[in-house]
Amino acid sequence: MSLHTRTRIKEQAVESTSQMIAGKTAPALPRDPHKAARRTLWITAVAVIAVLHLLAIAGTDFDPALLVDGWRGMARFISDAFPPDLSWDKVILPGLEATLVTLWIGLLGTTFSIPTALVLAVLACRTTTPHPLAYQAARSILSFFRAVPDIVFALIFVTAVGLGPFAGVLALICHNTGVMGKLWAESLEETDQGPQEALSTTGASRVQQLTHGALPLVIPQFVGLLLYRFDVNVRSSLVLGLVGAGGIGLLINQAIKSFQFDTMLTHIIIVLILIIVVDQASGFIRRKLAV
Amino acid sequence: MDTTQLARPALSVKSLAKSFNQRRVLDDVDFTVNRGELVVFLGANGSGKSTTLKCVAGLATPDSGSIELDGIHLADLHGRDLARARSRAAMVFQKIHLVPRRTALYNVCAGALARVTGLASFSPAFFSRELREEAMACLDRVGMADRALDKVGRLSGGQQQRVAVARALCQRASVLLADEPVSALDPHAAENIMELLATLAHDENLAVATVLHQPELAQRYADRAIGLLHGRIAFNGPVQNLGDDFLDVLYSPERIAA
Numbered sequence: 001m002s003l004h005t006r007t008r009i010k011e012q013a014v015e016s017t018s019q020m021i022a023g024k025t026a027p028a029l030p031r032d033p034h035k036a037a038r039r040t041l042w043i044t045a046v047a048v049i050a051v052l053h054l055l056a057i058a059g060t061d062f063d064p065a066l067l068v069d070g071w072r073g074m075a076r077f078i079s080d081a082f083p084p085d086l087s088w089d090k091v092i093l094p095g096l097e098a099t100l101v102t103l104w105i106g107l108l109g110t111t112f113s114i115p116t117a118l119v120l121a122v123l124a125c126r127t128t129t130p131h132p133l134a135y136q137a138a139r140s141i142l143s144f145f146r147a148v149p150d151i152v153f154a155l156i157f158v159t160a161v162g163l164g165p166f167a168g169v170l171a172l173i174c175h176n177t178g179v180m181g182k183l184w185a186e187s188l189e190e191t192d193q194g195p196q197e198a199l200s201t202t203g204a205s206r207v208q209q210l211t212h213g214a215l216p217l218v219i220p221q222f223v224g225l226l227l228y229r230f231d232v233n234v235r236s237s238l239v240l241g242l243v244g245a246g247g248i249g250l251l252i253n254q255a256i257k258s259f260q261f262d263t264m265l266t267h268i269i270i271v272l273i274l275i276i277v278v279d280q281a282s283g284f285i286r287r288k289l290a291v
Numbered sequence: 292m293d294t295t296q297l298a299r300p301a302l303s304v305k306s307l308a309k310s311f312n313q314r315r316v317l318d319d320v321d322f323t324v325n326r327g328e329l330v331v332f333l334g335a336n337g338s339g340k341s342t343t344l345k346c347v348a349g350l351a352t353p354d355s356g357s358i359e360l361d362g363i364h365l366a367d368l369h370g371r372d373l374a375r376a377r378s379r380a381a382m383v384f385q386k387i388h389l390v391p392r393r394t395a396l397y398n399v400c401a402g403a404l405a406r407v408t409g410l411a412s413f414s415p416a417f418f419s420r421e422l423r424e425e426a427m428a429c430l431d432r433v434g435m436a437d438r439a440l441d442k443v444g445r446l447s448g449g450q451q452q453r454v455a456v457a458r459a460l461c462q463r464a465s466v467l468l469a470d471e472p473v474s475a476l477d478p479h480a481a482e483n484i485m486e487l488l489a490t491l492a493h494d495e496n497l498a499v500a501t502v503l504h505q506p507e508l509a510q511r512y513a514d515r516a517i518g519l520l521h522g523r524i525a526f527n528g529p530v531q532n533l534g535d536d537f538l539d540v541l542y543s544p545e546r547i548a549a
Contacts (some may be wrong), residue, residue: 194387
């Protein structure tokens with residue numbers, strides 16, 4: 001075959017491929033039949049959100065000008081708080097003791113809700129629940145405990161057991177059962193059902209399938225969520241102190257009511273340190289668990 | 292063990308039928324698996340191989356048909372009795388389904404849960420010494436005794452599948468069902484597992500039924516093949532009789548379905 005013919009064959013080949021591409025005209029851009037409807041939907045959504053915000057601004061007396069005008073009051077408050085009162089006997093020591101109580105409330109509120117949260121989580125998880133009715137019932141109970149704020153529980157328990165940290169613990173147990181039960185149920189639902197299914201074929205009972213198949217898989221997630229809740233509960237127990245459930249929250253409230261803003265600042269600094277320590281510690285353990 | 296028990300097939304399935312959303316998945320499926328025999332199920336995706344095994348293991352409910360394990364009719368039983376009778380058939384899965392965070396030994400012990408009562412139902416810390424010794428013996432039978440205290444998640448795929456087989460042995464089953472046990476494994480590990488299954492059938496007298504997607508593995512290790520086509524048994528005989536022509540038919544169902 002001469003060089004000439006070879007080039008011709010090549011040319012022909014190129015021609016035929018380009019013809020093939022040219023012959024097949026590129027498809028026209030498809031017309032989106034829902035374009036108008038989608039645009040209307042967007043405009044409506046934006047309008048509704050805007051109206052809601054206008055109503056909210058009116059409803060909350062939201063007025064930045066007021067804040068600017070009132071700067072003097074705030075400055076006085078802050079200058080009264082400085083320097084913080086660092087007397088050991090009168091401020092720091094009681095503050096530390098009360099902080100410990102706050103920590104204890106958060107700890108017991110978290111750990112004592114483990115049994116209830118665990119039972120309800122298992123019942124409220126689609127893959128482990130024994131019956132649809134148990135599932136619905138557990139979901140409802142969890143929603144109720146989640147929906148009632150811990151501060152409302154605290155006010156109720158104060159009427160039963162009186163002012164003090166015990167009411168705070170009871171309040172946290174209730175609210176935390178609702179939140180942790182829900183979080184655990186979700187993590188249980190997302191986990192691999194394989195081991196559980198495999199154990200069902202061995203003739204293992206439902207409880208055995210759960211304790212030997214499903215739960216061992218989710219223990220790291222459960223502990224992670226537990227630590228996260230501990231973190232949150234310590235913060236909540238601060239607020240519970242404000243309604244009389246003991247701890248450092250109570251001291252802060254008393255300091256504000258008696259205009260001892262320098263004492264208040266010391267307590268707030270102690271709280272800040274506590275929160276940072278708890279946050280860092282639980283974060284550290286969770287990172288260790290993730291590995 | 293008396294002779295009548297030996298003569299009787301360990302697993303006997305008759306006129307098994309199953310539909311999903313009005314689509315027939317299994318249609319009049321009849322077969323037996325004897326002790327000492329390795330039977331392999333072949334067929335294209337959706338031909339009903341896995342569903343057949345799942346019906347035996349209780350992971351799927353057949354619409355009709357009878358399943359007999361060691362001469363016991365499953366249809367006559369309910370609740371715990373059914374679970375106990377069913378535990379005569381153990382299942383090994385493609386995705387292995389062990390608990391990765393627990394040791395091989397504890398995973399094998401879990402195969403015996405149907406016989407376990409009391410606190411051991413709640414935590415492996417309470418598994419009895421006898422059970423742990425039995426599990427150790429099962430691990431030894433699959434050649435994994437030296438890794439007993441390793442967490443399963445640290446083992447290779449082939450090693451994990453061996454542990455899963457040991458769990459099935461600890462169940463004291465007479466029938467071993469395996470649903471694509473080698474599909475997730477590399478060729479070498481696949482050979483090992485097939486060798487293990489053949490040994491369990493031939494040397495330990497178990498009835499082994501496995502779904503495979505590799506006809507050449509079937510031809511090398513199995514005694515008998517059952518070919519499924521659109522939920523019906525299209526072949527049931529010695530693997531030697533499984534010709535290439537027939538395999539072509541088995542794996543191109545669209546062509547003959549049309």
